[in-house]
Every structure is written in structure tokens, then in C-alpha cells.
Amino acid sequence: MNKITLDFVKKTVIPRKSATHKGNYGRILIIGGNQNFGGAAIMSATAAVYAGAGLVTTATDPMNFTALHARLPESMVLDFNDLDALSTMMAKMDVVVIGPGLGTDAPSEQILRTVLNQVSENQSIIIDGSAITLIAAKKLTLPRQGHLIFTPHQMEWQRLSDITIANQTDANNQQALQKMVTQNKNIYLVLKSNQTKVYLPNQEIWVNTTGNPGMATGGSGDALTGILAAFIGQFKPLSASILAGVYTHSAVADQIYQEQYVVLPQRLSERLPYFMHQLADRSNQAHQLGFHF
Numbered sequence: 001m002n003k004i005t006l007d008f009v010k011k012t013v014i015p016r017k018s019a020t021h022k023g024n025y026g027r028i029l030i031i032g033g034n035q036n037f038g039g040a041a042i043m044s045a046t047a048a049v050y051a052g053a054g055l056v057t058t059a060t061d062p063m064n065f066t067a068l069h070a071r072l073p074e075s076m077v078l079d080f081n082d083l084d085a086l087s088t089m090m091a092k093m094d095v096v097v098i099g100p101g102l103g104t105d106a107p108s109e110q111i112l113r114t115v116l117n118q119v120s121e122n123q124s125i126i127i128d129g130s131a132i133t134l135i136a137a138k139k140l141t142l143p144r145q146g147h148l149i150f151t152p153h154q155m156e157w158q159r160l161s162d163i164t165i166a167n168q169t170d171a172n173n174q175q176a177l178q179k180m181v182t183q184n185k186n187i188y189l190v191l192k193s194n195q196t197k198v199y200l201p202n203q204e205i206w207v208n209t210t211g212n213p214g215m216a217t218g219g220s221g222d223a224l225t226g227i228l229a230a231f232i233g234q235f236k237p238l239s240a241s242i243l244a245g246v247y248t249h250s251a252v253a254d255q256i257y258q259e260q261y262v263v264l265p266q267r268l269s270e271r272l273p274y275f276m277h278q279l280a281d282r283s284n285q286a287h288q289l290g291f292h293f
């Protein structure tokens, strides 16, 4: 089993080049946040912005526009009920997150179907939360094109794979993935738990080495989706960006957990730019990230 370590992550999160602009660091679309779960979309978008995404647009229920603008003016907004506008926007995006707080009612399903139908070859789609629950419940067909990154927690993976949590062994999980590969051969599985594992299309399995129970609070997974989107939009190759994102999310949480009983996702996002600065700091030969601020 491969372990995601700090040295590995430092090879992926590299210093920025001078002759670049926001268009070089990923156009990200976050789709989620219905009238009950607006916070999920806001936490995902916040993490994406703080993890360095070049441009972030949040497609959500208009009820959330004011809160989102007030908390995160860096994000543009779109009414996710306007399916034509959503389709047009999808076509311009490098990375799409669908699911945080999307909900599972009929309008949510229409939004998800619209998005799955629009995925193009070079896009990466992070499929989380309600989107996973809906794909499982409605047996939706996966897009043939694009890179699909599923980020279920164990219960969501149970719904999608039909494997009970107790039986989610590597062998069983790989078998379920093989069935999904008949629909799309570029499927990545980030199976979240107290010991998150990442299953790559080349059959490698990577286990995360960071994380703590302070993260067991609503919104931690929403923040992960934003970090993954931002990393995929900025760094290469795709597999390394996913692994680095998983590590960074929990490594920042570990720093907070040294001082705080619970790791609030908003606090986690605030620290991302500091942590990434340290990761990319080539003068820091000691490879130590035990700083406090």
C-alpha cells in the first residue's frame, strides 16, 4: 500500500511562475447548495479560493447569493436552476464540483443530469455528497468522457457500490470500481474515513497519513472538494494533485487540532494559503511544517 507523505506532496505543490495569470490556475465551477444546504456550497467554494483556484464560480440557489457574496466576494455566482446557463458555463470550465449540499429532490436530479450530459474530454468532475447519493438511487449513467473523481464517505460509497461499510475491503472496492470502469475508464475514488484511501485508475491504492477526529464535523468533506478542485486546476499530473489535496486538507486540520478541540472547515480554509506557501518554499530545506500562526 502506498502512503501519501509530505515529501510526495511537496513535489506537486510547486512555486508559481512569474509570467502567469488567473487563467493558468484553473476555472472552477462549484454546483451545490440548495435552500437547506447553502453552507455546503459556500464551504466548498471558500476552500477552492483559499487553495489557489484561478477563477471560481458557484452555481447555487439564488437564496445563497447574498451570503456567498458577503463571505467570499472572490466567487462569481450563477442560478443553478437555469439549466441553459449552467450548460453554457460548464463548457468553459476546467474543473467542476457537483454535489455539496445539492439535495436529492427532483430539481437537484435535473441539475445533476444536465451536468453529467455536458462533461467533455479534458474536464475533471468531482462528484460528492448528494450527487453520489442521487447517482446510486436513480442508477444514473456516468459520462463516457472526462475524469471522474468520486469523493464518498463510507455510507455514500455503500449506496454507490452496494458494499456494506463492514465489507469495504480493498479487494471488494476494486471489484466495484471495475464495474464502473465499463462506463468511464478514468475513475478516481477518494474513499473518506478516519483513514482515507485513494484508488487510482492504474489500480494503485494510496492511504492518507494525516487527519484527526476534530474533522468529524459537518462541512469537512465540502472543504475537501474545493481543495481538490483547486489543486487539479493548478498542478499536474491529475493523480498527484488528488493525492496532494487529500493530504493537505487533513494536514492543515492536524495543525488546528493541536490547539482546538474541533476543526471548523472555515478555519481550515483560512490556513490553506499559509500551508501551501510552506509546501512550495524551496528555501525550507528542513521540510518542517510545524509552524504556528
Ligand SMILES: NC(=O)C1=CN([C@@H]2O[C@H](COP(=O)(O)OP(=O)(O)OC[C@H]3O[C@@H](n4cnc5c(N)ncnc54)[C@H](O)[C@@H]3O)[C@@H](O)[C@H]2O)[C@@H](O)CC1
Residues within 6 Å of the ligand: 036, 037, 038, 039, 040, 041, 099, 100, 101, 102, 103, 128, 129, 130, 131, 133, 153, 154, 155, 156, 165, 192, 193, 194, 218, 219, 220, 221, 222
Ligand atoms: N452546512 C451544510 O450545508 C452542510 C451540508 N451537507 C450536505 O448534506 C448532504 C447530505 O450529506 P450527509 O453526509 O450529511 O448525509 P448522508 O445521509 O449522506 O450521510 C450521513 C450518514 O452516513 C453515516 N456515515 C457512516 N460512515 C460515515 C463516514 N465515514 N463519514 C460520514 N458519515 C458516515 C453517518 O452516520 C450518517 O448517518 C450532502 O449534500 C452534504 O454535502 C453536509 O456536508 C453537512 C454540512
Ligand SMILES: Nc1ncnc2c1ncn2[C@@H]1O[C@H](COP(=O)(O)OP(=O)(O)O)[C@@H](O)[C@H]1O
Residues within 6 Å of the ligand: 129, 152, 153, 192, 193, 194, 195, 196, 210, 211, 212, 213, 214, 215, 216, 217, 218, 219, 220, 221, 222, 223, 224
Ligand atoms: N475521525 C476522523 N479522522 C480523520 N478524518 C476524519 C474523521 N472524521 C471525518 N474525517 C474527514 O472529514 C471529512 C468528512 O467528509 P464528509 O463526511 O463528506 O463531511 P461533510 O459532508 O459534512 O462535509 C473527510 O475528509 C474525512 O476523511
Ligand SMILES: [Mg+2]
Residues within 6 Å of the ligand: 128, 129, 153, 221, 222
Ligand atoms: Mg460530504
